[in-house]
Each structure stands twice: as structure tokens, then as C-alpha cells.
Amino acid sequence: MHAHVDLGSVTVALLGPRRLTTTLRDTYQRAAAGVVEFDRPEDVSSRSLSGVGYAVIAVPETTDSADALDGADVWRGALATAGAALPVSVERVAERTRGSITLVGGGPGDPGLITAAGLHALAHADVIYADRLAPAVTDELAPGVRVVPVGKRPGHHPVPQSEIQTQMIEAALAGETVVRFKGGDPFVFGRGGEELLACREAGVDVHVIPGITSAVAVPENAGIPVTFRELSRSFTVVSGHDPLDENELEHLAGLSRSGATIVLLMGMATLPQTVSGLARHGLAGETPLAVLEKGFSPEERSTYTTLATAVVDAAAAGCASPAVTVIGPVVHALADGARPGSGVPASEMPTSDAPVSAASNGDTPDAGTPDPGREARS
Ligand SMILES: C[S@@+](CC[C@H](N)C(=O)[O-])C[C@H]1O[C@@H](n2cnc3c(N)ncnc32)[C@H](O)[C@@H]1O
Incomplete structure (x- = not known):
């Protein structure tokens, strides 16, 4: 034609x-x-x-x-x-002999935080395999693009990981330009590494476009810097998908005592084991802790508490996945200043001896014991 x-x-x-x-x-x-x-x-x-x-x-x-x-x-x-x-x-x-797969990090949820390279890849895709936590984008897509939602929820993986890989590799081998669209950064608890290896093994051209990880951006949006001069000069990002073992807990408690910030992803279901384990290994009960839910969405919410009171406060607030938990003094680093994002205003922030829960953001606390559910890996 x-x-x-x-x-x-x-x-x-x-x-x-x-x-x-x-x-x-x-x-x-x-x-x-x-x-x-x-x-x-x-x-x-x-x-x-x-x-x-x-x-x-x-x-x-x-x-x-x-x-x-x-x-x-x-x-x-x-x-x-x-x-x-x-x-x-x-x-x-003319046959398209080879397609390609690009793993695109979508950032922490706000479409404005997708990189320019990520948007370019999305705009040129024939098919997009999208995760649940990848930002919603429509305007930027090519007409006729197929968007296949393959998101996982806690305990619910409608399309198993192996099937996602098979489908996208088949599409690429059929000559299509495939985007695997993920929340945050593909290589931070995003299974990007294993998908990349599977693509290589299948002989498919594969590229990665980094994304802004929720591990840093969600705290930042709630007004918590993961490092802060004289408070913390390192931060450790930990998966709470499975309970941490004694060695990990001991190591983390030691890091935290020496001033490191601990950032927990997928940590809601295992919060009780994590906080009790850190306390068992000597972390002070008054260590500040913040649970930051659904960052960059209209439902985003911040709950401020301490290591000692976290389980009770998170339960009372009905804290649920997806959430980033921050442990360490940086939680209050900006308490006296303006708080960026839509977290709790500094003036309303509790101190560690007056922990709050959902009341901190005006929500009615859920009286029942929440079952936040184990958080899904990407
Ligand atoms: C499977 S991990 C993927 C992390 C992602 N690759 C990244 O770099 O942000 C999913 C976890 O990231 C965290 N997360 C991602 N986006 C979030 C958001 N907008 N608000 C709160 N937590 C988020 C939650 O801990 C969630 O359970």
C-alpha cells in the first residue's frame, strides 16, 4: 500500500x-x-x-x-x-527477522517520573507487558499497541513469571518490539535480572532502561531523605517478602546502630518478625519507623511510629501493601521543616514517644487486625 x-x-x-x-x-x-x-x-x-x-x-x-x-x-x-x-x-x-525486548523501569507510580528513554521505548512498542505497580500511561503509546497486564498481587499471580517470560520472548522472536514495563527500577527486586538472562538464553536482543526506585522516591515524597548528614551516611534496601533470618537481622541491627537507614520493601506481612528480630539484636525500641503506603497515588499515606510500637500502630492503621518502611533517625530529619509531597505535615508529626497511626492523616483507624498479606514480587 x-x-x-x-x-x-x-x-x-x-x-x-x-x-x-x-x-x-x-x-x-x-x-x-x-x-x-x-x-x-x-x-x-x-x-x-x-x-x-x-x-x-x-x-x-x-x-x-x-x-x-x-x-x-x-x-x-x-x-x-x-x-x-x-x-x-x-x-x-519484508520480514522483521528479529524483534527485541526492553525492560523499562516505570518509576514509583507517577507517570511524570518515567524517564525520557522509558517513554520513548513505550511509544515505539508493539506490545507491552505491564506490571501492577508500573504507572498507568496511555497518551504516550503507539496506536494499536497491545497492552498485556501481567501484574501480581500479594498471593495472586494470574500470569506466572515463567509464562510472562515465554510470552514476551515468543513475541520478540515473531519480530515484535516488546516492552516489559515494571514499577520502580527493573533491577531492584523487579526480577529484571532473571528476565534479561532468559532473553539472552533465547537469543533475543534485550535492553534495560533504569527507573526511579520506590526505595528512595517514596520516602523522599513523604519528606524522608534516606541519607542525611550527621544522621545517616548509608542506607540498605531489604526485601521483607520472606522473613529475615537471624544473621540478616543481626547484621541489619548492627548497621542501623551505626547510623545506616534501613529501607524495607514488600515488608508488611513480615513486619512483626522484622521489628522483633531487630529488637532482639539490640536495636533500641525508640528507633523511629515510618510506613509509607501507596506513594504517588491519591491514597498515599504515612504512618509514623517506632520500632517498639510499629506492629500495634500499623495494625491499628490498617497499613497494607504496597508500602515502603523506613527505619532510622532520618524519619524525623525534616520534622521541623516543610515536608515535600503529601505526607503528614511536620507540625502534626508524632514524636517517638507519642506514636500515631491512621489518625495521623485523618483516616479512621481500622479496629480489626489487618492482614496486609505478603507482598508480591514483581
Ligand atoms: C516487587 S517490589 C518492586 C520494587 C521496584 N522494582 C522498585 O524499584 O521500586 C514491590 C515493592 O516496592 C514497594 N513499592 C513500589 N512502589 C511503591 C509505591 N508507589 N508506594 C509504596 N511502596 C511501593 C513496595 O514495598 C512493594 O511491595
């Missing part, structure tokens, strides 16, 4: 292997056509063709004429079986 043709509101059915139809899709969409794609003749039916005004059968440019006709006949047969009397053309298409 010539790219200058304007197809207006016609919907075109593109019939053929995905590695061919993805190339045609771009051309037809530039001509303002609606596009539906079929890569299996058995999917062609009067229902799936509803609203279609024109069909294009894609055959590889390199195929000789007889094979091209044979290939096209299969699709003509499928159209006939579906009772579709459509104008049909056959187009020879």
Missing part, C-alpha cells in the same frame, strides 16, 4: 504471521485505518471480522510466487468459510 493513501475510517484485517503483519500494521495505521490482525486462519470468523471493510493477506517478500499464492489461498479459504465477502489484496512484506 502507498503510505500517502488516506483510508479514513476503514477497518482493515491483516492476515498472516505476526512478523509480517506488524510491519503492515504501521503502514495502515499511518493511513488512519483501524486495524485488526489475525495470525491464525482459525480465528477468522464473521464475528471477529465485524466492522472490517478490507482484508490484506501478508506474504513474505522472499517467497516465490507459487508459494505466495498457496499461502494466500489458506487465508482466502478462511475468509470464505467465515462468509466474508470483502475486497482482498495480497501484499509482499
Whole structure:
């Protein structure tokens, strides 16, 4: 088809292997056509063709004429079986031999915090496999892009990790430009490393675009700097997905006593084990602790407490995943100043001897014992 043709509101059915139809899709969409794609003749039916005004059968440019006709006949047969009397053309298409996969870090939830490189990758994707905590973006996407939600919730993984990898690798091998869109940074508890290895093993071109990690951005948004001169000159990011063992707890307590900030991700379900373990290994009960839920969303909320009172306060507040927990004196580092983000105003912040819970942000505390659930790994 010539790219200058304007197809207006016609919907075109593109019939053929995905590695061919993805190339045609771009051309037809530039001509303002609606596009539906079929890569299996058995999917062609009067229902799936509803609203279609024109069909294009894609055959590889390199195929000789007889094979091209044979290939096209299969699709003509499928159209006939579906009772579709459509104008049909056959187009020879250069095969996209190799697709690619780009792991894109989406940042902590605000679309404004996706990097420019990440947005560029999203805008050029044929298919996007999106995690639950990746920011919602629509305006930036190419028309016709397929968005496949593969997000996990605590205890609920509708698309298993191995299946996500299989699907995206198959799409890339079929010539598609694939984006794997993740919350935060792909390499911070995001399974980006293992996905990258799987892509390499399958011989697929793979790239990574970093994202802003929630481990730093969510505290920052709530007015907590993870380092602060004279209070903390290091920070440690820990996964609380599984309970920490005694060695880890002892090590963390030691780090914290020497001034390190502890940042816990996926730590709600294991908070009782974590705080009691840190206390057992000598961390002071009055050590400040903040639970920062759903950062960068309208429901974001900050609960300030201490190591000793964290379990009771988090339960009373009904704290739940996703949340970042910060332990250390930096929690109060900016207490006397203006607090950026929409956390609790400094003037309303509790001190460690007057811990609060949901009341700190005006929410009604949940009287029941919450079951925040184990947090899902990406
Ligand atoms: C599987 S980890 C992924 C971390 C991600 N790769 C990153 O760099 O931020 C998911 C955990 O990150 C934290 N998290 C991510 N986004 C968050 C947000 N907007 N607010 C609070 N916690 C968040 C929570 O601890 C959540 O359970």
C-alpha cells in the first residue's frame, strides 16, 4: 500500500504471521485505518471480522510466487468459510527477522517520573507487558499497541513469571518490539535480572532502561531523605517478602546502630518478625519507623511510629501493601521543616514517644487486625 493513501475510517484485517503483519500494521495505521490482525486462519470468523471493510493477506517478500499464492489461498479459504465477502489484496512484506525486548523501569507510580528513554521505548512498542505497580500511561503509546497486564498481587499471580517470560520472548522472536514495563527500577527486586538472562538464553536482543526506585522516591515524597548528614551516611534496601533470618537481622541491627537507614520493601506481612528480630539484636525500641503506603497515588499515606510500637500502630492503621518502611533517625530529619509531597505535615508529626497511626492523616483507624498479606514480587 502507498503510505500517502488516506483510508479514513476503514477497518482493515491483516492476515498472516505476526512478523509480517506488524510491519503492515504501521503502514495502515499511518493511513488512519483501524486495524485488526489475525495470525491464525482459525480465528477468522464473521464475528471477529465485524466492522472490517478490507482484508490484506501478508506474504513474505522472499517467497516465490507459487508459494505466495498457496499461502494466500489458506487465508482466502478462511475468509470464505467465515462468509466474508470483502475486497482482498495480497501484499509482499519484508520480514522483521528479529524483534527485541526492553525492560523499562516505570518509576514509583507517577507517570511524570518515567524517564525520557522509558517513554520513548513505550511509544515505539508493539506490545507491552505491564506490571501492577508500573504507572498507568496511555497518551504516550503507539496506536494499536497491545497492552498485556501481567501484574501480581500479594498471593495472586494470574500470569506466572515463567509464562510472562515465554510470552514476551515468543513475541520478540515473531519480530515484535516488546516492552516489559515494571514499577520502580527493573533491577531492584523487579526480577529484571532473571528476565534479561532468559532473553539472552533465547537469543533475543534485550535492553534495560533504569527507573526511579520506590526505595528512595517514596520516602523522599513523604519528606524522608534516606541519607542525611550527621544522621545517616548509608542506607540498605531489604526485601521483607520472606522473613529475615537471624544473621540478616543481626547484621541489619548492627548497621542501623551505626547510623545506616534501613529501607524495607514488600515488608508488611513480615513486619512483626522484622521489628522483633531487630529488637532482639539490640536495636533500641525508640528507633523511629515510618510506613509509607501507596506513594504517588491519591491514597498515599504515612504512618509514623517506632520500632517498639510499629506492629500495634500499623495494625491499628490498617497499613497494607504496597508500602515502603523506613527505619532510622532520618524519619524525623525534616520534622521541623516543610515536608515535600503529601505526607503528614511536620507540625502534626508524632514524636517517638507519642506514636500515631491512621489518625495521623485523618483516616479512621481500622479496629480489626489487618492482614496486609505478603507482598508480591514483581
Ligand atoms: C516487587 S517490589 C518492586 C520494587 C521496584 N522494582 C522498585 O524499584 O521500586 C514491590 C515493592 O516496592 C514497594 N513499592 C513500589 N512502589 C511503591 C509505591 N508507589 N508506594 C509504596 N511502596 C511501593 C513496595 O514495598 C512493594 O511491595
